[in-house]
Amino acid sequence: MVTQCPIQPNATFSYRFNLTGQEGTLWWHSHVSSLRATLHGVIIIRPKSGAYPFRKPDMEVPVIIGSSSSFMLSPLRLISSVLTSCARGDQHHSTCLSLRTGEWWHKDLTEVDKAYLNSNDNDPAAATINGKLGDLSNCSGKAEDSYVLEVEPGKTYLLRLVNAALYSEYYFRVAGHSFTVVASDANYLRPFSTDVVAVAPGETMDVLMVADAPPCRPYHMVTLAIEAPEPDPQLPLYISRGLVRYKNIDAGGVQCGSNQGAVMPDMPDHHDTTTTFYFHGNLTGAAPGHPLLPRVRGHVDERLYIALGQGSVCRGNRTSCKRGGSTESMLVAYMNNVSFHLPDKLALLEARYRGDASLSMVEELPSRPPRAFNYTDPALIPVAPGGKEEAIEPTRKATTARRFRYNATVEVVFQSTAMMQSDSNPMHLHGHDFFVLAQGHGNYDAARDVRIYNLVDPPVKNTVHVPRLGWAAIRFVADNPGSWFLHCHFEYHIAPGMATVVVVDNGPTPETTLPPPPTDLPKCSKLQE
Numbered sequence: 001m002v003t004q005c006p007i008q009p010n011a012t013f014s015y016r017f018n019l020t021g022q023e024g025t026l027w028w029h030s031h032v033s034s035l036r037a038t039l040h041g042v043i044i045i046r047p048k049s050g051a052y053p054f055r056k057p058d059m060e061v062p063v064i065i066g067s068s069s070s071f072m073l074s075p076l077r078l079i080s081s082v083l084t085s086c087a088r089g090d091q092h093h094s095t096c097l098s099l100r101t102g103e104w105w106h107k108d109l110t111e112v113d114k115a116y117l118n119s120n121d122n123d124p125a126a127a128t129i130n131g132k133l134g135d136l137s138n139c140s141g142k143a144e145d146s147y148v149l150e151v152e153p154g155k156t157y158l159l160r161l162v163n164a165a166l167y168s169e170y171y172f173r174v175a176g177h178s179f180t181v182v183a184s185d186a187n188y189l190r191p192f193s194t195d196v197v198a199v200a201p202g203e204t205m206d207v208l209m210v211a212d213a214p215p216c217r218p219y220h221m222v223t224l225a226i227e228a229p230e231p232d233p234q235l236p237l238y239i240s241r242g243l244v245r246y247k248n249i250d251a252g253g254v255q256c257g258s259n260q261g262a263v264m265p266d267m268p269d270h271h272d273t274t275t276t277f278y279f280h281g282n283l284t285g286a287a288p289g290h291p292l293l294p295r296v297r298g299h300v301d302e303r304l305y306i307a308l309g310q311g312s313v314c315r316g317n318r319t320s321c322k323r324g325g326s327t328e329s330m331l332v333a334y335m336n337n338v339s340f341h342l343p344d345k346l347a348l349l350e351a352r353y354r355g356d357a358s359l360s361m362v363e364e365l366p367s368r369p370p371r372a373f374n375y376t377d378p379a380l381i382p383v384a385p386g387g388k389e390e391a392i393e394p395t396r397k398a399t400t401a402r403r404f405r406y407n408a409t410v411e412v413v414f415q416s417t418a419m420m421q422s423d424s425n426p427m428h429l430h431g432h433d434f435f436v437l438a439q440g441h442g443n444y445d446a447a448r449d450v451r452i453y454n455l456v457d458p459p460v461k462n463t464v465h466v467p468r469l470g471w472a473a474i475r476f477v478a479d480n481p482g483s484w485f486l487h488c489h490f491e492y493h494i495a496p497g498m499a500t501v502v503v504v505d506n507g508p509t510p511e512t513t514l515p516p517p518p519t520d521l522p523k524c525s526k527l528q529e
Helices: 109-117 274-281 293-297 348-354 357-361 388-392 446-452
Strands: 024-029 040-045 059-068 076-080 101-105 126-129 148-151 156-163 169-174 179-184 187-194 197-199 204-210 219-226 239-246 302-314 329-335 338-340 396-398 400-404 408-416 425-429 434-441 463-466 470-478 482-488 499-504
Touching: 024 156, 024 179, 024 204, 040 059, 040 156, 059 169, 126 219, 126 239, 156 169, 156 197, 169 274, 197 204, 197 274, 274 434, 293 470, 302 400, 338 499, 348 357, 348 482, 408 425, 408 463, 434 446, 434 463, 463 470
Parallel strands: 059 156, 148 239, 302 408, 338 396, 400 499
Antiparallel strands: 024 040, 059 126, 076 101, 156 204, 169 197, 169 219, 179 187, 179 204, 219 239, 302 329, 329 338, 408 470, 425 463, 425 482, 434 470, 482 499
């Protein structure tokens, strides 16, 4: 465990946290095994003044993208919630629509992580929109219910998109309509128009949609999972669709004839990783006056270059074994060739406060990969005896962390690799927002790529989409004392070890010093095993 141990069955724990400048959409979720697939919800933060920096919407609609599975006979359904409220002065001008969302699983989610370590077939069965499988699925022998959003002609809707899926980045599109992207990860963006949105696991996107299509027919809203093309391992096609349906049409004097079929949008190909690259590249910050931006533009105290990939370790703690897909070795994921080992006796944050001896087992995350190679060479993707990846496949497991002094300015360049797969990597840092300075394809080259850094109006995020066979550069100010998880938001990456811990020292004042643990802090047990 990193920040705390799990909340035990039949127990409670109260979270108290400060909102420091964020406005928009965040989400909460479990961090035990794969339970976040169903145990999650939305946090909506509205401006105190009630005034948005864009056209005020008539309705706000949370839209959660998820996935589901059907492997066991006894289904488990956990319903998540939307944490939201309408300011009294706003109720006459806009509607706050709270949606209860969830995912349907037929598998014990606590077993999912173990299956990753054994390379078992662990694919979801379908995608969902707000807990609905949609009419393209027929798990019950007939077309499943679709999520339906009813709209009125001419009104503006703020769609708060959250990707809560374990496996996939998704494209989102509504036939006959376009979007204006206005915020991401509870930070405003410079608005830009698009007809398709890409949202990676862990990310949120706030988009405005005007109901301005001909109102006499419904329109499909579609989510489509993105995956790397072959020779990467291929998943089933995950697609779900709901409906946008117009109401109160007669009030506008529109006379509709016979029922017309729903319009389907043209979606990108599910192997299209270029559209998401340019979508994320279009994100820029709305506020060049961000108080931390001068710090980020100036001197950088610490620089990390982190290669993200997969490797293997020998089973049974052996020092040597066969690789290349052999059963003698086990697939893991890593940062700089170290696969994260999650402590199970005492949370690292509590151990730090108490000065526990277990901290002596924590290693420093290397600043760079232990060896340089062509990180994005497609020949490294296939896993086979004698394959090109076999020589650089060996990896080790350890509990790693990187410690920064309070108020240090840190730059991290994440490098996606082709090691045994070539997926993108949605990297998420707890406890901090960061500035996304640039992204690119291929291997990062500081002499070349620093020149394209956006130090004028970079977007402020908490999850960065590191493109397939590419890189992304971020900077942040380490101004929140504590021990913070840094990890990929793909479950098949975080569970096998693509993670580390960012440790921030105390500042000079009581307000910048880590407080003592609360009295009701949960204790560790075998729940996370």
